[in-house]
Amino acid sequence: MELWVVRALKLVVVGVVMAMAMCMHVTPVLAHAALVKTEPPRRAVLAKAPSQVQLWFNEEIESAYASLVVLDTGKNPVTEVKPQLALDNQKSIVLPLPELTPGKYSVKFRVLSLDGHVIQSSFDFTVKGTLQGK
Amino acid sequence: MIEVIAALIRWLALASNMILIGGCVFLAIAGREKTVFDSPWFARLTRLLPWLTVTLLLGLLGLLAITTAQITGIAESAWHPGAWLDLVQKTRIGLVWKWRAALALLLFGVALYVRFSPKAHWPYVVCAIIAALTLAVGSLASHSAAGDLSVISVLPYVLHIVLASVWAGGLPAFLTLLFVATEKQTPKETYQSGVQILKRFSAMALPVMVAVVATGIIVADRMVDTSYAALAATSYGWFLNTKVLLLAVILIIAARARFSWMPLLSQNDDRAAVGGRGLRRWVTVEVVLASALVLAATLLANTVPAKHTVIEDWPYPFRFSIDATWGELSVMIRAGVGVTLLVLAGGAVAIGRSKRWETKWRIAIPAGLVIFALAIALPSFAVQAFPETYRKTPVPFDAISIANGATLFAANCVPCHGPQAKGNGVLAKTFSIPPVDLLTEPHTAKHTAGDFFHWLTYGIPGTGMPAWANKLSEEDRWDVLNFLHAISRGYQARLINPYVAPNQPYVVPQNFSYSTHNGASGTLKDFRREKVVLLVLFSWPESRARLDQLRSAYTTLSGSDDTAVLAVPMNDLTQQEIATIIADMPFPVATQGASEIMRSYSLFRRTLSNPDLAGEGTTPKHMEFLIDRYGFLRARWIPAVDGAGWTDSTVLIQQIEQLNREAEIRPAPDDHVH
Numbered sequence: 001m002e003l004w005v006v007r008a009l010k011l012v013v014v015g016v017v018m019a020m021a022m023c024m025h026v027t028p029v030l031a032h033a034a035l036v037k038t039e040p041p042r043r044a045v046l047a048k049a050p051s052q053v054q055l056w057f058n059e060e061i062e063s064a065y066a067s068l069v070v071l072d073t074g075k076n077p078v079t080e081v082k083p084q085l086a087l088d089n090q091k092s093i094v095l096p097l098p099e100l101t102p103g104k105y106s107v108k109f110r111v112l113s114l115d116g117h118v119i120q121s122s123f124d125f126t127v128k129g130t131l132q133g134k
Numbered sequence: 135m136i137e138v139i140a141a142l143i144r145w146l147a148l149a150s151n152m153i154l155i156g157g158c159v160f161l162a163i164a165g166r167e168k169t170v171f172d173s174p175w176f177a178r179l180t181r182l183l184p185w186l187t188v189t190l191l192l193g194l195l196g197l198l199a200i201t202t203a204q205i206t207g208i209a210e211s212a213w214h215p216g217a218w219l220d221l222v223q224k225t226r227i228g229l230v231w232k233w234r235a236a237l238a239l240l241l242f243g244v245a246l247y248v249r250f251s252p253k254a255h256w257p258y259v260v261c262a263i264i265a266a267l268t269l270a271v272g273s274l275a276s277h278s279a280a281g282d283l284s285v286i287s288v289l290p291y292v293l294h295i296v297l298a299s300v301w302a303g304g305l306p307a308f309l310t311l312l313f314v315a316t317e318k319q320t321p322k323e324t325y326q327s328g329v330q331i332l333k334r335f336s337a338m339a340l341p342v343m344v345a346v347v348a349t350g351i352i353v354a355d356r357m358v359d360t361s362y363a364a365l366a367a368t369s370y371g372w373f374l375n376t377k378v379l380l381l382a383v384i385l386i387i388a389a390r391a392r393f394s395w396m397p398l399l400s401q402n403d404d405r406a407a408v409g410g411r412g413l414r415r416w417v418t419v420e421v422v423l424a425s426a427l428v429l430a431a432t433l434l435a436n437t438v439p440a441k442h443t444v445i446e447d448w449p450y451p452f453r454f455s456i457d458a459t460w461g462e463l464s465v466m467i468r469a470g471v472g473v474t475l476l477v478l479a480g481g482a483v484a485i486g487r488s489k490r491w492e493t494k495w496r497i498a499i500p501a502g503l504v505i506f507a508l509a510i511a512l513p514s515f516a517v518q519a520f521p522e523t524y525r526k527t528p529v530p531f532d533a534i535s536i537a538n539g540a541t542l543f544a545a546n547c548v549p550c551h552g553p554q555a556k557g558n559g560v561l562a563k564t565f566s567i568p569p570v571d572l573l574t575e576p577h578t579a580k581h582t583a584g585d586f587f588h589w590l591t592y593g594i595p596g597t598g599m600p601a602w603a604n605k606l607s608e609e610d611r612w613d614v615l616n617f618l619h620a621i622s623r624g625y626q627a628r629l630i631n632p633y634v635a636p637n638q639p640y641v642v643p644q645n646f647s648y649s650t651h652n653g654a655s656g657t658l659k660d661f662r663r664e665k666v667v668l669l670v671l672f673s674w675p676e677s678r679a680r681l682d683q684l685r686s687a688y689t690t691l692s693g694s695d696d697t698a699v700l701a702v703p704m705n706d707l708t709q710q711e712i713a714t715i716i717a718d719m720p721f722p723v724a725t726q727g728a729s730e731i732m733r734s735y736s737l738f739r740r741t742l743s744n745p746d747l748a749g750e751g752t753t754p755k756h757m758e759f760l761i762d763r764y765g766f767l768r769a770r771w772i773p774a775v776d777g778a779g780w781t782d783s784t785v786l787i788q789q790i791e792q793l794n795r796e797a798e799i800r801p802a803p804d805d806h807v808h
Contacts, residue, residue, distance in 0.1 A: 036659075036805075037657055037659070037660075039647075039655060040647075041532075041534060041647035041657070041727070042530070042532075042534065043534050043535070043538070043609075044534060044647065044726075044727070046726065047725075047726060048726075062224065062225045062226070064220070064224035064225065065205060065206070065224075065225065110207070112205055112225065114225075114226040114227070115226075115227070115275055116201065116205065116225075116226075116227040116275050117438075118204070118205060118207070121528075
């Protein structure tokens with residue numbers, strides 16, 4: 001076998017071994033974006049109406065393609081305002097709410113993760129009182 | 135339809151990019167001998183390079199249109215350049231696309247230069263490098279780049295696709311030269327020069343393939359994780375299986391080409407002709423299979439990875455589970471026999487090689503032993519499965535779900551299963567097969583969450599268990615399942631006491647959400663990797679003295695801000711009572727979510743000395759829990775059972791210090807039951 005071929009082979013083998021060694025000894029975080037927390041909590045029964053809905057994801061999301069709507073029992077959106085990225089957190093979006101009357105509400109969201117995957121789901125919460133909480 | 139078009143466009147872009155890489159590498163290898171520059175085949179391949187880059191650019195444009203439609207959820211946006219621009223300007227995948235397109239344009243320029251400039255070796259190398267960069271940049275928007283973008287996460291994937299391109303992308307060029315060099319009328323010099331180039335490429339392809347397989351295993355391992363069932367029941371699994379199968383066939387052909395036909399080319403004319411024929415026929419097949427493999431890889435790259443896939447409909451009536459079967463003597467014996475036979479099969483391979491058995495025996499004997507081993511061992515690991523067996527619960531294992539599950543259980547299940555799910559309800563003895571004990575027996579560990587969901591949904595034939603699909607919503611059924619897991623975990627946690635067992639985290643408590651008297655809100659999970667949590671479930675006024683004690687000791691307890699204390703009332707409080715409790719309270723008192731926390735954490739009331747199995751059970755008036763920084767329940771103090779315990783704040787502080795000394799031992803608990 002020619003010398004340059006041998007050298008090329010050595011380079012490939014060394015490169016792959018190094019890459020494998022690096023990969024085998026580190027457990028990287030590999031995941032699709034997932035909803036990790038909501039405020040108000042999913043299915044919560046609240047004594048005070050929330051002033052906003054905030055969703056937290058496990059990775060950064062594309063704010064320009066984030067959709068978040070809160071629907072009342074008649075399936076009507078309670079606000080036309082668009083959600084914004086949280087000021088201090090690129091993994092979180094916030095939707096300010098008007099004062100909500102007692103009742104059941106559905107939160108529907110559709111977001112795009114940085115790796116180009118769309119995540120969409122929904123959850124409910126119930127308001128027992130009217131006084132807005134924080 | 136849009137999915138099919140998307141797959142074809144992605145395939146087109148990927149295949150053209152791979153051929154550009156492999157073709158340029160092949161031509162660079164060939165170009166080391168300057169005489170080939172004048173060969174018609176070399177010129178023909180060089181002329182193709184600009185066209186391939188045009189194909190790549192068109193593929194990238196199509197990819198942008200399709201991605202825009204998929205991301206916006208509006209099919210028409212595929213035809214709106216404005217929507218494309220938005221995507222390019224406002225997203226990371228748009229940025230990645232921009233880089234790919236820029237590199238592809240640069241590649242087009244280089245390909246034109248290669249096409250029209252005086253022939254030299256280095257432009258092909260430059261062309262191959264730019265093509266590889268174009269492909270590698272695409273991995274920044276791949277499954278591998280999801281989560282934390284880092285060299286570690288992306289490197290194996292980049293190596294995998296670039297090296298695969300060197301091999302698979304070089305095959306069309308290899309085939310072109312093969313047909314030119316091994317035809318009957320080929321001049322002797324062209325033949326010899328061509329064979330030399332083919333041998334060089336073949337010699338390089340072997341280690342490249344080894345590297346492709348190695349990196350492929352790493353990438354597949356990351357994408358599958360432990361979701362092996364998904365390999366036999368999801369699109370991702372079938373695409374991956376197809377890819378592996380195609381690769382296996384290709385490797386067999388490649389090995390035959392490398393070690394059987396290629397050496398014949400250097401022998402006498404007759405044998406060289408046989409070698410040439412074999413190579414032409416089978417490398418053609420290899421190219422077709424490689425195209426199919428690239429298509430499978432394209433589909434794979436755009437399918438939700440196995441570890442994130444939900445198997446909605448498990449197609450088999452059984453599954454294999456070591457957890458659910460291990461422990462029975464017959465299972466262990468059959469597993470032992472199976473392993474022994476597998477070892478014998480390995481031995482047969484070695485002996486067959488050293489003793490030079492006939493090929494048929496070298497294959498038949500080990501294969502027979504492997505089949506025999508699997509036939510003996512596997513059935514013993516098989517357990518009944520249902521379409522829902524691998525379904526993942528959409529409802530998190532949290533206090534709200536468990537509390538709702540407890541309410542539903544109390545309303546619907548108690549007559550048969552008993553108030554504590556011990557299988558001792560008043561109707562239990564009326565059934566020929568009585569309900570199982572879901573409290574003390576580890577059923578939730580032996581069966582999947584999906585199994586329980588199936589039984590809750592459709593009932594269990596031959597027993598008194600009815601179907602609940604028409605009475606409870608799907609979400610409610612998952613809540614009941616979460617409750618069953620919680621009571622089982624509560625029983626398993628009876629070993630926990632006021633003293634932390636060092637380095638032994640095993641009880642996973644449910645997450646909960648709360649709002650406090652001072653307007654703060656959060657979840658238990660928020661404290662992970664931050665603070666040890668002292669969760670105080672108190673009754674008023676019975677716990678007044680203890681709360682005063684905690685108030686006094688708070689400064690010492692919270693230490694260097696590494697411990698959080700959260701008090702949760704176990705009974706309904708009036709505004710006046712709340713005002714009394716929170717007066718001068720240095721730590722938060724939960725006002726929202728308290729009921730669910732109390733109802734779900736009271737399931738951790740069982741201790742070794744007081745398992746509380748009689749009747750409906752009794753919830754203590756006061757309980758305290760220590761939850762470590764990694765989300766595990768590590769210690770519990772129930773004054774009514776454990777005596778003085780943490781009334782001595784020194785004892786409590788010792789437990790907190792122990793937890794603060796510990797490093798992470800187990801992965802963070804999952805939010806869902808399995």
